[in-house]
Amino acid sequence: MRHSVLHAPTLKEAPKEAEVPSHALLTRAGFIRKEAAGIYSFLPLAIRTLSKIERIIREELERAGAQEVLLPTVQPAELWMESERWQKYGPELLRFKDRKGNDFCYSPTAEEVITSLVRRDVRSYRQLPVNLFQIANKFRDEIRPRAGLMRGREFIMKDGYSFDSDEAGATRTYQAMFDAYNRIFERCGLAFRPVEADTGAIGGSRSHEFQVLADTGEDSIVSCAACGYTANVEKAEVQRTSPAVAAAGGRFEAVATPGKRSIEDVSRFLGVTPAQVLKTLYVDTDAGPVLVLIRGDRTLNEVKLKSALKAQWIRLDVEPTHDLVAGFMGPIKLPAAAAKLRVVADDSVGTLTDFVCGGNEADVHLRHAERSDLPALGDTLDLSMAGAADPCGRCGGAFAFFRGIEVGHVFFLGTKYSLPMQCNFLDKDGAERPMVMGCYGIGVSRIMAAAVEQNHDAQGVKWPLPIAPFEVAILGLQWDDEGVVAAARELYEGLRAEGVDVLWDDRELRPGQKFADADLIGHPLQVLVGRRGLDQGVVEFKDRRSGERLNLPRVDAIATIVARVQAARKGLGG
RNA sequence: CGGGGAAUAGCGCAGUCUGGUAGCGCGCAAGCUUUGGGAGCUUGAAGCCGUGGGUUCGAAUCCCACUUCCCCGACCA
Numbered sequence: 001m002r003h004s005v006l007h008a009p010t011l012k013e014a015p016k017e018a019e020v021p022s023h024a025l026l027t028r029a030g031f032i033r034k035e036a037a038g039i040y041s042f043l044p045l046a047i048r049t050l051s052k053i054e055r056i057i058r059e060e061l062e063r064a065g066a067q068e069v070l071l072p073t074v075q076p077a078e079l080w081m082e083s084e085r086w087q088k089y090g091p092e093l094l095r096f097k098d099r100k101g102n103d104f105c106y107s108p109t110a111e112e113v114i115t116s117l118v119r120r121d122v123r124s125y126r127q128l129p130v131n132l133f134q135i136a137n138k139f140r141d142e143i144r145p146r147a148g149l150m151r152g153r154e155f156i157m158k159d160g161y162s163f164d165s166d167e168a169g170a171t172r173t174y175q176a177m178f179d180a181y182n183r184i185f186e187r188c189g190l191a192f193r194p195v196e197a198d199t200g201a202i203g204g205s206r207s208h209e210f211q212v213l214a215d216t217g218e219d220s221i222v223s224c225a226a227c228g229y230t231a232n233v234e235k236a237e238v239q240r241t242s243p244a245v246a247a248a249g250g251r252f253e254a255v256a257t258p259g260k261r262s263i264e265d266v267s268r269f270l271g272v273t274p275a276q277v278l279k280t281l282y283v284d285t286d287a288g289p290v291l292v293l294i295r296g297d298r299t300l301n302e303v304k305l306k307s308a309l310k311a312q313w314i315r316l317d318v319e320p321t322h323d324l325v326a327g328f329m330g331p332i333k334l335p336a337a338a339a340k341l342r343v344v345a346d347d348s349v350g351t352l353t354d355f356v357c358g359g360n361e362a363d364v365h366l367r368h369a370e371r372s373d374l375p376a377l378g379d380t381l382d383l384s385m386a387g388a389a390d391p392c393g394r395c396g397g398a399f400a401f402f403r404g405i406e407v408g409h410v411f412f413l414g415t416k417y418s419l420p421m422q423c424n425f426l427d428k429d430g431a432e433r434p435m436v437m438g439c440y441g442i443g444v445s446r447i448m449a450a451a452v453e454q455n456h457d458a459q460g461v462k463w464p465l466p467i468a469p470f471e472v473a474i475l476g477l478q479w480d481d482e483g484v485v486a487a488a489r490e491l492y493e494g495l496r497a498e499g500v501d502v503l504w505d506d507r508e509l510r511p512g513q514k515f516a517d518a519d520l521i522g523h524p525l526q527v528l529v530g531r532r533g534l535d536q537g538v539v540e541f542k543d544r545r546s547g548e549r550l551n552l553p554r555v556d557a558i559a560t561i562v563a564r565v566q567a568a569r570k571g572l573g574g
Numbered sequence: 575c576g577g578g579g580a581a582u583a584g585c586g587c588a589g590u591c592u593g594g595u596a597g598c599g600c601g602c603a604a605g606c607u608u609u610g611g612g613a614g615c616u617u618g619a620a621g622c623c624g625u626g627g628g629u630u631c632g633a634a635u636c637c638c639a640c641u642u643c644c645c646c647g648a649c650c651a
Contacts, residue, residue: 012600012612013586017644028585037643092649109651143575143649157651209651218650302648315648409651443651477610512611519611530610 001470003505003517008045010517020216022452023148025461029521031448031469038145038153045521046448048469050156053447054135056187056466057158064180065173066131066160071113073137077103079112082421094141106139111417111439114161118435119423125165128425128435129173133160135444149449150218150405156444163418163435165425170436174206174412177440181210181408184442187570189464190451193404195221196231206412210442211404214453219404222386226397233401234303236386237393238347250368258363261327263296266365270356273297278349278357278369280329282320285311289321291341292383293331293374295348296356299385308344308381323360330358332366332373343375346383405450406443413437455545461522462545465568470503472561473523477511477530487554488529491539494558500565519544525564527557 007030014024015034026032031046042050058068077095080086085093086105094106107113118130138157145153160177164170178194185192190212197209209232211221223230231237260266267274277296282289283305290309294300306314320326323335331343338360349371356367382393392399417423418434427433448467455462465471472495476488485506492504503523505514511530518526528540538551541561552560 009584010612011585015585016580016587019645034643090649138651140650144645144647146645151650155651159651313648406651441651446651480609510609510611510613512609512613514612515610516612528610532610 001503003503004507006045006503007043008517008521009043010520018148020147020150020453021456022150022216022449025452025456025520025522026149026449029460032149034148038142038151040149040152040154042445045469049448049463049467050444052467053188053444054158057135057184057442057444060180060184060187061133061158061160064131064176066133066162066177066180068134069114069117069132070134070136071107071110071117073107073139074104075107075110075113077105079116079421080105083112083115083417084420085112092141092143094139107136108138108140109157109439109441110134110136110159111161111413111437112421115417115421115423115437118161118163119418119421122163122435123425125425125427129162129164129169131160131162131173131177133158133440147218147449149445150453152445155446158442158444160440162438162440163423164437165427165433165435167414167436170412170414170438174410174438177410177438178208181208181410181440181442185210185212185408187466188447188451189466189568189570190407190447191454192407193221193223193230193402195223195404196229196235197409208410209404209406210408210410211402212407212447212450212454213402214405214450215403216453217403217405217450219406221402221404222399223402224392224395224397224399227392227395229392229394233386234301236399237382238384238386238390239393239396252366252368252370252373254359254364255367256363257328257365260363260365266356267296270365270367272356272367276352276355278330278352278355280331280358281316282318282324282326282329284315284318285309286313287311289341290314291329291331291338291343292346293343293349293377294346294383295352298346298348299387300346301383301385304381304383305344308383325358325360325362328358328360328362328364330360330366331375332357332369333360334375335360343377344383345377345380347380348384349374349377350380405446405453407447407450408440408442410440411438413439456522459516460520463522463524464545465524465565466570468522468524470523471501471565471568472503472525472527473518473521474502474504474527474529475511475514475518476504476506477514477528479506479508481531483534484529484531487534487539491527491529491557495561498558498562500562524568525561527552527561 009030011028014028018024018027030043032040034040077086097103135158139154142153145151162173164173192210192212194208194210197207220233222233222236257266257269260269263274263277263279267277274296279294279296281292283292322338324338355369356365357369359366415434418437423435424432452461474488474492476484478484495502524544526542533539538553539557541552542549
């Protein structure tokens with residue numbers, strides 16, 4: 001491709017709304033333009049990158065036994081009513097009517113349609129397993145779209161769904177998809193981690209996220225250097241920590257703590273550490289309010305709590321009712337109205353001894369309390385947010401923390417959809433059984449943004465070569481010098497003949513502008529063809545990612561560059 | 575939805591407090607000069623000042639309502 005005919009409008013300044021690097025750089029470099037909140041147009045450079053990502057995905061999924069389909073983006077409400085997601089999905093699901101008044105939605109995901117498709121045609125265990133995927137636009141009317149492509153409303157997603165006749169088969173499929181995902185992100189040239197994840201709203205029993213490592217990532221990941229356990233902090237298991245240091249000791253008593261509502265204030269006022277205070281939280285849920293007990297130095301992990309309660313939703317930060325007093329709640333001497341409330345306790349509560357807790361009236365706390373003073377709690381649960389000081393929940397080793405961007409997610413679904421939607425088959429014995437499903441997503445357009453977050457500098461993007469819009473850029477530095485143009489053309493055609501994806505910057509611009517555009521767009525390998533080098537029989541080679549520069553004799557240039565490209569391709573086409 | 579901010583030329587901004595009919599940089603067009611890291615000079619085109627209403631002789635500026643966008647929280651690829 002010649003740059004003079006490429007539609008790649010670059011900008012010196014980014015729109016001020018672009019705050020994250022990927023949004024600013026993809027806009028400045030001419031990959032995307034915003035049309036509305038969370039809705040973007042993709043320009044030719046973006047299409048090239050997206051196509052390369054999609055090609056890798058297709059190759060690896062097909063290798064792993066999945067087949068591509070294309071499902072409608074506009075889907076009938078009836079199917080969504082069968083799975084009850086028409087009611088449960090909420091306003092994030094974009095709904096509308098056709099001219100006849102029938103209800104439809106724009107697909108945010110496609111479990112219903114794929115299940116309908118498979119149940120219609122697959123009747124026997126002999127036809128299983130089936131593993132289908134598509135790459136298509138999705139729409140989720142996000143509460144708050146943000147960070148450009150990272151959390152848009154319309155986005156490109158690969159979504160795949162597998163159907164097996166039993167749990168063992170579904171487990172094998174899950175593993176095959178897990179392995180394929182590792183190869184996909186590896187081949188994209190990204191630094192990433194597969195991590196254990198909460199199963200969230202989609203449900204199911206087993207789940208891994210694939211996180212691209214980047215300081216600007218939204219997700220926090222912990223990883224144990226000792227045993228390799230890696231998980232989203234939302235889920236990360238922490239070991240019970242050692243008992244808190246006992247206070248000086250003394251008689252169990254109520255003590256006035258005027259205006260001291262926070263753990264910090266109370267502990268300072270009473271001369272104890274936060275770890276010697278029992279924190280009581282009032283949490284509202286769809287199944288009614290719950291009191292949560294946790295040691296004062298620990299943070300409640302809302303995701304763990306939600307899944308422990310099997311709740312649809314939970315809310316903290318609500319005014320307590322049942323005669324409870326915000327800032328002075330405690331599990332001992334509960335007001336009569338609150339005595340029947342469900343109480344759950346974090347594991348850390350089991351380490352408390354001689355502790356402080358709220359006295360259930362304004363400006364009063366209790367001190368020198370013991371666990372024997374607490375109402376019967378039953379088993380304690382792991383409800384804590386993993387912190388830097390926590391030992392790994394699996395082996396007790398030390399956790400390291402990373403920031404990550406979730407670009408892929410694999411779920412073991414089981415029969416969550418096949419049961420209500422009656423996606424059944426006949427087994428060997430002629431018995432009708434629900435298929436065992438899995439679902440597997442990859443955020444294709446998000447990968448593009450995540451790659452930029454992970455690979456950029458002040459000048460622009462530093463694409464990993466396998467997903468760069470072009471592998472090599474040739475910059476003809478003097479457009480009006482026949483010798484330079486001829487040398488650039490020779491290189492361009494020579495590289496193209498070798499199957500290299502090359503952009504020739506033949507525009508009638510000053511060299512500085514070509515340098516700036518090349519670094520902004522982020523071409524991984526750049527060849528500078530200029531009068532200065534040609535007089536010495538060389539062209540200049542630049543590796544955008546490493547910053548390496550070297551002069552190549554013209555006679556060797558093509559062979560050397562082809563070798564570099566092939567080394568960086570990570571088996572593309574394999 | 576709760577909290578905070580913004581909307582003036584394609585992009586970045588000033589002008590708003592203290593009303594008098596719109597300006598700067600970049601970009602764009604033309605000319606001359608320049609030519610290896612976003613050139614210099616000259617000339618030029620380009621703006622229902624987010625929308626609607628109000629106050630006023632007069633509104634980008636003051637008042638009211640609305641819309642859109644961004645940031646922080648709850649949701650997700």
